Amino acid sequence: xxxxxxxxxxxxxxxxxxxxxxxxxxxxxxxxxxxxxxxxxxxxxxxxxxxxxxxxxxxxxxxxxxxxxxxxxxxxxxxxxxxxxxxxxxxxxxxxxxxxxxxxxxxxxxxxxxxxxxxxxxxxxxxxxxxxxxxxxxxxxxxxxxxxxxxxxxxxxxxxxxxxxxxxxxxxxxxxxxxxxxxxxxxxxxxxxxxxxxxxxxxxxxxxxxxxxxxxxxxxxxxxxxxxxxxxxxxxxxxxxxxxxxxxxxxxxxxxxxxxxxxxxxxxxxxxxxxxxxxxxxxxxxxxxxxxxxxxxxxxxxxxxxxxxxxxxxxxxxxxxxxxxxxxxxxxxxxxxxxxxxxxxxxxxxxxxxxxxxxxxxxxxxxxxxxxxxxxxxxxxxxxxxxxxxxxxxxxxxxxxxxxxxxxxxxxxxxxxxxxxxxxxxxxxxxxxxxxxxxxxxxxxxxxxxxxxxxxxxxxxxxxxxxxxxxxxxxxxxxxxxxxxxxxxxxxxxxxxxxxxxxxxxxxxxxxxxxxxxxxxxxxxxxxxxxxxxxxxxxxxxxxxxxxxxxxxxxxxxxxxxxxxxxxxxxxxxxxxxxx
Ligand code: SF4
Numbered sequence: 001x002x003x004x005x006x007x008x009x010x011x012x013x014x015x016x017x018x019x020x021x022x023x024x025x026x027x028x029x030x031x032x033x034x035x036x037x038x039x040x041x042x043x044x045x046x047x048x049x050x051x052x053x054x055x056x057x058x059x060x061x062x063x064x065x066x067x068x069x070x071x072x073x074x075x076x077x078x079x080x081x082x083x084x085x086x087x088x089x090x091x092x093x094x095x096x097x098x099x100x101x102x103x104x105x106x107x108x109x110x111x112x113x114x115x116x117x118x119x120x121x122x123x124x125x126x127x128x129x130x131x132x133x134x135x136x137x138x139x140x141x142x143x144x145x146x147x148x149x150x151x152x153x154x155x156x157x158x159x160x161x162x163x164x165x166x167x168x169x170x171x172x173x174x175x176x177x178x179x180x181x182x183x184x185x186x187x188x189x190x191x192x193x194x195x196x197x198x199x200x201x202x203x204x205x206x207x208x209x210x211x212x213x214x215x216x217x218x219x220x221x222x223x224x225x226x227x228x229x230x231x232x233x234x235x236x237x238x239x240x241x242x243x244x245x246x247x248x249x250x251x252x253x254x255x256x257x258x259x260x261x262x263x264x265x266x267x268x269x270x271x272x273x274x275x276x277x278x279x280x281x282x283x284x285x286x287x288x289x290x291x292x293x294x295x296x297x298x299x300x301x302x303x304x305x306x307x308x309x310x311x312x313x314x315x316x317x318x319x320x321x322x323x324x325x326x327x328x329x330x331x332x333x334x335x336x337x338x339x340x341x342x343x344x345x346x347x348x349x350x351x352x353x354x355x356x357x358x359x360x361x362x363x364x365x366x367x368x369x370x371x372x373x374x375x376x377x378x379x380x381x382x383x384x385x386x387x388x389x390x391x392x393x394x395x396x397x398x399x400x401x402x403x404x405x406x407x408x409x410x411x412x413x414x415x416x417x418x419x420x421x422x423x424x425x426x427x428x429x430x431x432x433x434x435x436x437x438x439x440x441x442x443x444x445x446x447x448x449x450x451x452x453x454x455x456x457x458x459x460x461x462x463x464x465x466x467x468x469x470x471x472x473x474x475x476x477x478x479x480x481x482x483x484x485x486x487x488x489x490x491x492x493x494x495x496x497x498x499x500x501x502x503x504x505x506x507x508x509x510x511x512x513x514x515x516x517x518x519x520x521x522x523x524x525x526x527x528x529x530x531x532x533x534x535x536x537x538x539x540x541x542x543x544x545x546x547x548x549x550x551x552x553x554x555x556x557x558x559x560x561x562x563x564x565x566x567x568x569x570x571x572x573x574x575x576x577x578x579x580x
């Protein structure tokens with residue numbers, strides 16, 4: 001879009017919204033300001049401005065204000081031009097390849113939308129907003145409260161529901177900006193309306209423009225941040241910090257999907273240091289998807305023994321079989337396919353797809369929930385699923401396209417080594433302390449907010465080690481429920497007395513030679529705590545003395561110490577009673 005009859009002048013003052021005084025060739029001239037926004041940061045005394053001479057001799061004011069220089073930036077501030085440049089750009093085949101109608105100013109309900117477009121079978125409404133407010137590369141709209149703009153958003157949502165495609169198109173009337181975000185300072189209601197519109201399926205676009213003193217054309221798409229500009233600002237310093245400071249971890253040596261997957265499943269609920277030896281051992285035994293798909297359940301659970309949550313191990317094998325059957329053994333490479341594998345939730349799918357394939361999907365675990373709620377001083381309850389989805393949305397919008405994996409890992413790493421749980425975070429060494437709202441308010445330890453979970457049920461249990469000189473009795477747990485399919489020492493609910501232990505032994509046909517009380521132990525599962533007490537019951541020739549019917553009924557197996565250590569997966573809940 002080109003302007004004719006443009007002259008350079010210098011801004012003097014703006015006595016009201018509609019006119020300004022400028023100096024042109026040493027003379028004071030009155031110019032018409034089409035942009036009735038505040039434009040306070042643009043129209044400063046002495047600023048070079050570009051004005052257009054009117055061709056209408058009857059006009060009271062001969063000049064229109066078109067553009068202004070702000071430092072090195074040229075900003076077009078003609079409020080009538082955005083509609084025209086978008087129309088021209090769409091007619092040129094941009095945005096919709098098969099466009100056959102573009103009509104300006106079309107009435108819909110009680111509103112008029114800037115553009116109505118027909119392309120292919122689609123009927124499209126576009127509301128165009130010109131943006132001139134810029135600070136440090138960040139563009140905002142509106143520059144002054146605008147109830148009309150809020151009404152437009154509501155009408156677009158209505159049109160969307162009635163089957164139209166709908167767009168809000170922000171024309172950034174300058175070049176090279178970092179991102180666009182609604183101006184929550186001047187008009188929070190517009191920011192809310194825009195978010196609601198986006199959630200209802202209205203597409204939100206922003207493009208910057210090539211601007212000269214006498215022309216303006218649409219250039220490149222600009223990132224739109226509806227949720228958290230604060231998080232957007234953290235991306236660069238976090239990625240830089242992570243690249244310099246990341247820990248050497250075995251699964252980071254070579255980022256392939258299988259290795260990331262195994263490590264991420266192991267790391268759920270378990271500390272990095274504790275996972276390392278399990279990870280090395282697992283990878284050595286099952287180096288790839290095929291090995292995992294073919295492993296026996298007992299062997300798998302043995303490799304997993306001590307990590308807890310044994311269903312995770314079973315799901316790994318199940319998913320490995322899915323990969324063999326559905327993807328010919330090749331790990332899938334899209335977020336949706338990875339997410340569809342058994343046992344893979346949004347966190348693990350985000351981790352694999354971003355770390356390995358650089359797909360900009362969020363990976364929000366407990367560390368990230370804590371870090372983000374502190375940076376944004378968000379007091380939503382992180383135990384609620386809605387909070388996690390909200391934070392995922394905030395992150396997804398700001399993930400840098402060229403550093404998705406490093407950004408996600410930087411948040412996780414920050415939570416693991418700097419923004420620590422329980423106790424004081426190390427804000428002194430935090431790369432984003434200057435952006436952190438909780439830090440600014442001195443309220444770091446108030447976040448994250450987590451409402452108390454329901455109290456765990458306490459269950460008393462007595463663990464019985466029937467042994468002779470060689471073997472110990474164990475049994476397999478049922479295929480469903482807690483610790484399904486694992487092996488255990490016989491145990492009963494409640495705290496048994498010495499006499500009850502003797503009586504129980506006899507009922508199995510065993511005559512104890514000696515009974516020794518073992519210590520107490522505790523094991524915490526997610527919903528229940530076992531408070532255990534134990535007895536070692538020495539028996540002569542254990543295997544022979546137990547009646548066959550009892551062996552069968554109780555599913556009893558007699559195992560040597562070596563077998564207990566190497567063959568049978570025994571949950572860490574029984575570790576305190578493991579014979580040495
Ligand atoms: S400044 Fe402190 S509270 Fe904020 S993100 Fe950094 S470590 Fe966490």
